[in-house]
Amino acid sequence: MDARLERILPQVQKPARYTGGEYREVIKDRAEVDIRMAFCFPDTYEIGMSNLGLQILYGAINAQEGMWCERCFAPWGDMEEQMRREKLPLYALESGDPLTEFDALGFSLGYEMAYTSVLNMLDLAGIPVRSADRRSLTPLVFAGGTSCINPEPMADFLDLCAIGEGEELDVEILKLLRRAKKEGWDKPRFLQNAAKIPGVYVPSLYTPVYNGDGTLARVDAAQGAPEKVTKRIIEDLDRAFYPTHAIVPSTEIVHDRVVLELFRGCVRGCRFCQAGFAYRPVRRHSTQFLLEKARAALEDSGYEEITLSSLSTSDFKGLPELADGLLEWCEPRKISLSLPSLRADNFSMGLMERVQKVRKSGLTFAPEAGSQRLRDVINKNVTEEALLNSCRIAFEGGWNNLKLYFMLGLPTETDEDVTAIARLAEKVLHTWREYAVNKARGVRITVSTSMFVPKPHTPFEWEAQVSIDEYLRRVKLLRESITSKSITYNWHEPHVSLIEAALSRGDRRVGAVIERVWRSGGKLDSWTDYFSMERWLEAFSACGLDPGFYALRTRGEDELFPWDVIDVGVEKRYLARERGEAYAGRVTPDCRARCMGCGANRLLERRGCDE
Amino acid sequence: MNRILFAKEGRAVYISHLDLMRTMQRAFIRAGVKIRHTEGFNPHPYMNFALPLGLGMESRCELMEFSLIEPDGPEELPARLNAVLPEGIRVLRAYESDLKFKYIKWLDMEAHLFYYNEAHPAAAIETFFSAPALVIEKKTKRQTANVDIKPLIASLKAADAAKGEVLVSARIAAQDPGLSPPQLISALEQLDSALKPDFVRFKRLEVFDKDMAVFR
Incomplete structure (x- = not known):
């Protein structure tokens, strides 16, 4: 171990985050490796190690001969301070080697508030943050992940973006890099060739041109670069890499259990949900495959808990068989099974009963909006009747702690819709009074609201976010409408949501704001410990930009968006149609009831959606 | 068991x-x-x-x-x-x-003391610990108490291991009451700041019962 690291570890909180050495960490012989990648996660170890994408890509890349993928996370403030004092550059956990020795740094961009940490990690490694300032071929700095479906705010910092699912794409990029190294290509030559790989977006090959009003006039693509970059997907999930030999952290992380991914995409089409559109088309694992992999992952890890993960787990077609098969195996081994994100409409009590025998602590439903009218607008196909029915079953089953999630500031929302949240919570409470089996224990109903953030590649990508003042007015209205002492109301701070909205629909000019925020000390912005609204507002203003232009402005119907260069499958004309349906208050049936032709099936070559 | x-x-x-x-x-x-x-x-x-x-x-x-x-x-x-x-x-x-763990009485430990100014105070450290009493402040969660740690040290040797590096080998009380290796070294800092090391690496070697027989 580096002597500087040994000196500082006793002085930082939770040092096991910074050492590596966990079970199933991959160590390779440097002599047999010609491509070294660091998978960089711009958040803490506990968050990053809970990310299934990290475990998948780590395994998929390390399965390649001659390639060694290591991990690197953002240090917490105390560690960063010590590292800067000791002049210890940011290193990868497996080898302890500084990031400058790597051929490629692949950042996982899952959420916008991680952007400043990307810059901070590059700087901690002693690497220039701007792509243009990095002249040599390596280390190549690229990124993937959900946020890359609008790559523009980070365009100045990244050499390339891998759009879509990375299992195959990342390996193709690294293979090209291997060839480039061997043949002595310079960086421009490599990037020109990389742009030919389907799913690769090379920001430096595209030049945005703006109108006088700040909107985008056009984007000039350099010769050889595709007009649009189409998202990559894995068509047959059962044939892709599955992480049954995942790293088992030696210190506690956020999701400390086996995560079993059932399917990708979602059949529902909730109009506010970016993942619901961006991850289409729907593709599933076979039940048999999942049963085998679940057992293998549990046996290999020693975990005593497994959770089923997908956008809408209860929509998995083989769920009863899968749950039966898993429980049959898990119960005698005292392994617990949890089912997150259940929909309130097809909530199956029998299943819940069997799954959570001991813990009846909490149950969460997300109606998202209080009135049926607004739920129809956002296409959250849950009726009040269905929700109350699910609550009745839960209360009869002994639950007495229920959480309800809502968003404030959804398009077309009126005060009537806001107070409807309070009325709905009252009805849930009434249901408890009528059906609870153990009333003596009391009931706790928690209502939470967050501020709606319009996202790219959704039917609401044209929409304005409400202002912070307006959000707080609605919070006050709702708070005053809730009278029962059994109902608790929590609301999320709106400031981060405003910045998130500005970043998620930002253009390339926003990169300067991100850099300025970082230069004035910004990092780990998803943590209240570090987020500073003043810092962001100051940076926007210093860069001559207005966060309101990005967050609070209703876009023109025909406006060209910075993220239109990315084709995620679902077409813009379909999103526009869905937006029209939202304003008409009309719901769209789920994909299984009827295909509405969103366009995502174009990404499939051999099979149909959801097969 | x-x-x-x-x-x-x-x-x-x-x-x-x-x-x-x-x-x-x-x-x-x-x-x-x-x-x-x-x-x-x-x-x-x-x-x-x-x-x-x-x-x-x-x-x-x-x-x-x-x-x-x-x-x-x-x-x-x-x-x-x-x-x-x-x-x-x-x-x-x-x-x-x-054999119940409560019968563990002594433990052997090593501490590598590093002095960035390249000092080599091994002899001084041995002399320091040979004092008839060594009263230091021991902090617990609730209070700070003055304790003589001398009875908790069965034996102690110090040797210059390398330039600016001293190896302290000691047998100290393991529990009821015990002395932790960092507490042992903190006596240097508390009582003679000239001997305070810049960095220490600790190692536990063996555990013993009250009769100094290896405990298993």
């Missing part, structure tokens, strides 16, 4: 005591070794560690107690566990014993 003697070295020294319990629990499952669970509302595997080791400290003499459900084949235990333990945790021996 079944017991293992294991070492905790290298990067594993930064695994905290609480995390070590989780790590061991998972390793037993991975190895397919079934152990008894505690009774009660929230059963968990019964595992008892002797003298929880401080974070960052190396050890060659960690003891953990548990109860095998299928008592056949404990001799294969070290190999089976070592195949599935994280780097740095190594089972040296598996055996049976009913």
